[in-house]
Amino acid sequence: MPRENYQKRLDGLRRDVVVMGEFVRERYDTAIEAAETGDDDLAREVIEGDHEINDRYLELEDECTELLALQQPVAGDLRLVTASFKISTDLERVGDLATNLAGYGGPDGGFHPAVDFRNLAVDAGDMVADAVAAYEMGDPEACRTVAARDDDLDERCRRASEAVVRDLLEADRARDARNGTAEGKPDRLAAALDDVSRSLLAIRDVERVGDHAVNIAARALYMVENDDELIY
Template sequence: MPRENYQKRLEDLSEDVVGMGDLVLERYDAAIEAAETGDDDLARDVIEGDHEVNERYLELEEECTELLALQQPVAGDLRLVTASFKVITDLERVADLATNLAGYGGDDGGLHPAVEFRKLGHAAGDMVADAVAAYEAGDPEACRAVAARDDDLDERCRRASEAVVRDLLEADRARVEAAGADRNVETEADELAAAIDDVSRALLAIRDIERVGDHAVNIAARTLYMVENDDELIY
């Protein structure tokens, strides 16, 4: 393959990775909106549209494989191709988490009153967006900045999980005290089961948002390796 065609394929690969990032973030934002508002149609669009992300992933995986097998890139070109493969893998997993999140919202919208779900979700999504932008720009400092924000997201997720569990315990205690001598054990059991279901969905959503942040760090780590041959964020 002529050198100019090879370089064009590398440039196209980078552009296509960024394009996949845009698609995934669009689906992720829609998933947050669906969970927050209880919009079943929007949730269905996110879930059913996941095949488009998967198809994009497979196309780019094939391109990476062909470049590695047929062109045998070295040095910076090799790091570009291998990093791009890792980046699209993380993006595909973010899309999978988006399908989870889209399905967590209740009929009335919102996941749990103890959690600012939209803010938490957007914090993780912003990390992914900034990591993809760092990949596009080849910006090592932006990569390090994304990784540095992960501890804050983890702490926010930890506090949110604790708030959800604490709210469950307090609500159950209040329910028992309010019932007093007129307690109906069967009714209490039904109410507790419904509350536990709400808590479970909220905890799963928080866990998935934290994982989205982890994938953002992975993208930043691979980009840093691609740009500076520096693996400090990988391990």
């Protein structure tokens, strides 16, 4: 086949994006564990290891730039390079969100009881993994399936946020009914506010992980079918 070295570089680019996806997924899972357990060592591993993800992103950016400058890819090859560049950006952002989540665990880990954090977070992570697999396999239907799952994730995140806020308001009303007895326990109030804040931030970030999964699926679909229906 002509341009054999060029074809090897394209194959290598695709492989490296998939490897970055797997690496990000591992870090993200560690972040979920750190958030749930409050394990400082795990959280530190995620936060201090973020530069490794950034380094991989920069390497992929360099490779895409060099392929564009030196090989002038066109048609399907061009879509592979541009999609890979955009997907690596989304993966890098998922890595950033993993560092956020790792830090939300608080001293004892866990979140507000109204939030099924693990299931939400794992489902969002699965969406990222499935989007990367769709990119790897060039599977347009898998891309569309990932995008469709995001509506469900968004709805569950919205309900979880509402439950947290509702619980906060009900606790406030109960405190008023007790004639301000909570004022005598500022530590409990501060702890409740911290719990709510961390929970809401975690929900927001998990929802964003789902959005990045959709972005990855959208770029993969564009790469395979030149179809921008999922790109917004």
